[in-house]
Amino acid sequence: MIIERSSEWKEGFTNRVENQEQWDNWTLYKMSYEVVKDNLITDFSGLQSPKYLPNLTPLAHQLDVAETVITRMNGKAILADEVGLGKTIEAGLILKEYLIRGLVKKVLILAPASLINQWVEELNYKFYIPAIPYKKNTSIDYYDVIVMSMDTAKKSPHKELINAQNYDMIIIDEAHKLKNHKTKIYEFVQGLKKKFCLLLTATPVQNNVFELFYLISLLKPGHLGNYETFQSSFSASKHSLEHDEYLRELVNQVMVRNRREETGIEWTSRRVQTIPIEFTDEEREVYDLILELKNVSSVFSGAFSMITLQKEMCSSKEATYLTLTKMRQNCTNQEEIDFVDGIIQKLMTLEINSKAEKAYEIISKANDKVIIFTEYKASQVYLQWYLNSKGITSVPFNGQFNKSKRDYMKHLFKEKFQVLIATESGGEGINLQFCHHVINYDLPWNPMKLEQRIGRVHRLGQEHDVHIYNLAIENTIEKDILDLLYVKLDVFEKVVGELDDILSTYKKTI
Amino acid sequence: MYPQQVHDYLQKFFKENNCEIVDGNEHYMTVQLTVDIDKKIMNRPFHWQYIENTNGVPDPAQITLITDQTKISRDIKGEVVHFGSPRLSQLFQTTNQLGAYVQMYEKVLNNLETRPILTPWLGVNYKISYYCDRTKEMLHSLGINLMTGEVINGFQESLATKELDVQKSERAFLLPYIIKPLRALDRLDAVVENLIQQDDHTWAEEAKGRWQKDQAILEHFYAGVENKPECYDMEKKALEEQYEARIKIDIINGGLFYMK
Numbered sequence: 001m002i003i004e005r006s007s008e009w010k011e012g013f014t015n016r017v018e019n020q021e022q023w024d025n026w027t028l029y030k031m032s033y034e035v036v037k038d039n040l041i042t043d044f045s046g047l048q049s050p051k052y053l054p055n056l057t058p059l060a061h062q063l064d065v066a067e068t069v070i071t072r073m074n075g076k077a078i079l080a081d082e083v084g085l086g087k088t089i090e091a092g093l094i095l096k097e098y099l100i101r102g103l104v105k106k107v108l109i110l111a112p113a114s115l116i117n118q119w120v121e122e123l124n125y126k127f128y129i130p131a132i133p134y135k136k137n138t139s140i141d142y143y144d145v146i147v148m149s150m151d152t153a154k155k156s157p158h159k160e161l162i163n164a165q166n167y168d169m170i171i172i173d174e175a176h177k178l179k180n181h182k183t184k185i186y187e188f189v190q191g192l193k194k195k196f197c198l199l200l201t202a203t204p205v206q207n208n209v210f211e212l213f214y215l216i217s218l219l220k221p222g223h224l225g226n227y228e229t230f231q232s233s234f235s236a237s238k239h240s241l242e243h244d245e246y247l248r249e250l251v252n253q254v255m256v257r258n259r260r261e262e263t264g265i266e267w268t269s270r271r272v273q274t275i276p277i278e279f280t281d282e283e284r285e286v287y288d289l290i291l292e293l294k295n296v297s298s299v300f301s302g303a304f305s306m307i308t309l310q311k312e313m314c315s316s317k318e319a320t321y322l323t324l325t326k327m328r329q330n331c332t333n334q335e336e337i338d339f340v341d342g343i344i345q346k347l348m349t350l351e352i353n354s355k356a357e358k359a360y361e362i363i364s365k366a367n368d369k370v371i372i373f374t375e376y377k378a379s380q381v382y383l384q385w386y387l388n389s390k391g392i393t394s395v396p397f398n399g400q401f402n403k404s405k406r407d408y409m410k411h412l413f414k415e416k417f418q419v420l421i422a423t424e425s426g427g428e429g430i431n432l433q434f435c436h437h438v439i440n441y442d443l444p445w446n447p448m449k450l451e452q453r454i455g456r457v458h459r460l461g462q463e464h465d466v467h468i469y470n471l472a473i474e475n476t477i478e479k480d481i482l483d484l485l486y487v488k489l490d491v492f493e494k495v496v497g498e499l500d501d502i503l504s505t506y507k508k509t510i
Numbered sequence: 511m512y513p514q515q516v517h518d519y520l521q522k523f524f525k526e527n528n529c530e531i532v533d534g535n536e537h538y539m540t541v542q543l544t545v546d547i548d549k550k551i552m553n554r555p556f557h558w559q560y561i562e563n564t565n566g567v568p569d570p571a572q573i574t575l576i577t578d579q580t581k582i583s584r585d586i587k588g589e590v591v592h593f594g595s596p597r598l599s600q601l602f603q604t605t606n607q608l609g610a611y612v613q614m615y616e617k618v619l620n621n622l623e624t625r626p627i628l629t630p631w632l633g634v635n636y637k638i639s640y641y642c643d644r645t646k647e648m649l650h651s652l653g654i655n656l657m658t659g660e661v662i663n664g665f666q667e668s669l670a671t672k673e674l675d676v677q678k679s680e681r682a683f684l685l686p687y688i689i690k691p692l693r694a695l696d697r698l699d700a701v702v703e704n705l706i707q708q709d710d711h712t713w714a715e716e717a718k719g720r721w722q723k724d725q726a727i728l729e730h731f732y733a734g735v736e737n738k739p740e741c742y743d744m745e746k747k748a749l750e751e752q753y754e755a756r757i758k759i760d761i762i763n764g765g766l767f768y769m770k
Contacts, residue, residue: 001714002756003703009610009761010695016611017691017766026676027526028609029763031519033635033666035602036762037649038511040637044644044713052594074643074720074752101645128596168751190741193748196643220724221745222731 041101045071049096056126058093061263062086065256066093075103075196076219078175078255082500083202083451084459085258088119091171091198092127099129104168104196106144107131110189111173113149117403119173120147134158140165150177154188168195175199176448178218179211189218202455203448204255205492212251212495220254244494257497268436270458272468272501274482275362279473280352287313287476289343290320297336299327310477312376314355315442316383317347319376355471356386359439362469363392363419369435372421373453375442380421383441387419394419397430406430424449433461440470443478447485447492451499458500468501511593513537517577520591523601527608537578538586543570550604551597612765614674620681626770628678630656630687632694633665634764636702641756642717652701653767654694656687661701672769684768691766702759714755721753 015021041048047067050058058066061081069077069090075098079087098104109131111119116133123131123145132138134148140161150172152158170192172178178186178199197219205212213230216223224230224247260267279287290309293300300306305327312319321344328340363370372394374380380396387394395412397420413420414434424444435457440450450470458466472478493499511519517536524531524541533540543551548570549558561568574588575597591597618626633653640646653665662668678684689697728745732738 001711002754003706003759004756005699005759006761009764010692013611013695013764014692016613021611023613023676023765024609024611024763025526026609026612026614026674027522028605029612029765030609031522031526032602032606032609032763033651035605036635036637040649041645041647044640044646054592054594070644074724102639103641103643103645128594130596191744193744193751195748195751217731220727221741222727222729226731226733 047093047097048100049093052096052100053127056089058089059086059263059265061258062090062093065090065258066097068256069094069198070097073254073256075169076194076198076254078199078201078204078215078219080201080204080255080257080496082258082260083455084462085260085263086460087200087202088122088173089126091173091200092123092129094198095123095169095171096127096129098169098196106165106167107146107169107171108153108162108165108167108192109145109147109171109173110150110153111147112177113151114399114403114406115173116147116149123147150185154185159188163191167193169197170194171198171200173200175201175215176203176206176211178215179206181214181217186214186218194219203451203492205496206446206448207488209247209491209495216251216254223254224250247495248497251495255496259498260500265460268458268462268465270454270466270468270501272470274470274472275358277354277358277471277473279354279476282346282350283313283352283354286317286320286343286346286350289346293339293343296339297331297333299330299336307477311442311481314473314476314478315374315376316353316356316379317350318382319378320347322378353382353386355441355473356383358471359383359441360387360390360392362437362439363387366437366467368418368437369413370419370437370439371432371435371453371457372419372439372441373424374421375424375444377423379441380423383421392419393417394421396420397422399423430456431459431461432456433459433463436462436464437467438469440468443470443472443481443485445481445484447488450485513578513592516592516598519598520575520577520601523605532572533574535582537581538574538576538588540572540574540588542572545570547604550607551600606762610763612676612763614676614765614767615678615682616767616769617673617675618679618682618770620679622681625681625683626679627683627685628768628770629685631665631767631769632656632691632698632764633669633767634695634698635666635762636698637760637762638702638706639758639760640713641758642714642754643720643752644713644717646713649762650702650705652698654689654698656689656691656694657685659689659694659697661698669767674767678768682768695764699759706757706759711755717753717755721749724749724753 012021016023047063049066050063065079065081069075075094079090081087081090095104095107109119120131120133123129129145131145131147132143134140134146134152138146140146148158153162172189178189180186199215199219204215213224225233287310290313294306309320309323312323324340324344324347328337331337331340359372372383374383384394384396393416395409395417397406397409401409410430410432438454438457440453444450454466454468472482489499520539521531527544527547529544529547530542531539532542545568552571560566574586576582576586576588576590577592579590589597616628631653633651636650636652638648638650651664651666652661653668654661728749732742
């Protein structure tokens, strides 16, 4: 076994024996011995970090996670608590423990750009870990704990700089961004040396079970077998209950997940409603004409563009108009152009947006702060105008806002305005516990996006029941989206575990 | 460490280092640092370089440290110090640097009839750390009699009952040592290594077991791959760093002790 020792003390001692240097103070000598004795880590297991953090009171489930990850998972794990249970605190506890135990010195934390400052602040103020945000000219040799955005890290020259370092621990926040193994960021993370590694995500499975396979293969390649064996044992076609259970057990060896209801904290409940909406006859006519487009022109034959148009038509005429006019430019044949123009004309004369009216109805009934999530910027602008015409004040919000603008918008929403209208990218990184109504104006394909949205308000600190309204227009693509969301949720619950309500439960029996 | 213990520690630290406590109560203190301590804890090498190069008047800082914020009035501004705070760990380190080597004599009565004989000892406090993916630390305070070569464990504790002084009492007679201090240090080093060898090392076996298990999983992932990619070697190296058992021996402090 390797025994390391330093000869430094001996040199100093020699100097004193030979009368070349002064002896030290006896009281300081005794104090020094006492400090070391008091802070001795006498046991391989157990957590040291809490006694170093007198100003932080971790919750029981957070301490459990830290201990489990260190003693049972040997410091490589997916932290998959439901949104709002404090995964950052758990990661902080684990990191602190390894720092105290002298097992980790250099740490790289990858997080979405919007969360970098939050990480730096929490680590510095809650954990006394001197983390710094990475800037263009930061020389990373000199700093032990660096927080960087994934987008930066994967690019040159930053990528090379990181690879030249010898990191002991890698922490990746919002790790579901690594679900696709063909992306640059996946390849980058795969190439990092991961002595200790934490992947944080509330949503380790978003669309299919392969995402989990790739995530775990980053953390512990081979844990779920290689791609071929995994595919042959667990692909959807060979589904059986025993397999699900076996897979779940394997997954649980590298993943910890707490659910709100298991934490022993009084959680307010989620009241989820799916609100069916009927198009007006005029809206229905335009929707049907859009469906016709694929038979009229090859420009519209692509499945993707058709789906986009249908979804947009379910959102607002403004959103539809933008896409339609853009696509019209690709039409060559006069007949096609005329047909598209006909649709545009009918579209522009529409006076009622049934969904917006429903949203307004919900907002007036709630008579309280409401967040609306939409997928389209054009709908965001429209909704702001529409609500304003009804005398309801609102602020827009999206992920491209810089930090001060985000903070300002949040402030306006909290103090002055009734509604916050966010686009998808506004879904992460803001905490709005003071609000308890969420309208999902458009539905995303991915149920975990809904979970992230709801997590903005349903998190620690929420004191009221949270109302969630999923709007879906009858007999349109939104019905298909809804069905698919249920299927995906089913996959998630089978391999990862139960999930708090995202969609209304009565449908599950269908 | 409770706030009160931290407070006592700070008070003792500054007193021993001749820094005057100019204001305060049981929950905070304002301290006038000396030049030496300022250089050690205030982190401003350029400031001191400037003062020295320009022959300026040294201006060591005055700082206020708060050990229990809940018990003082709001107008007192200062740095909150508690167990785990960077400031306290810095002071621990400084204490360690300033209290690494001592030479002490047991006090004896100065009466003319007797000539008490003091025997030289070398005392060394060792910290042993076991590392794999986990950590455990042990403390051994060893003392060796420089006349006889006798070694005892728990040396530092045995000093607690004795009265020691940096000055030799006038009447005391010092036996010259037979074993040279540096030779004695080598002997103690060997004793420590022996202690390690005698110890139970199941922990290292277990770490090896975890390592082999993870290694097997990794091999499985790349089974049948002819030219294994770079990340395979990377993973392998990571496992080695994660699980390989290492032992580290640190000397906290030590010194020469002349005792009855």
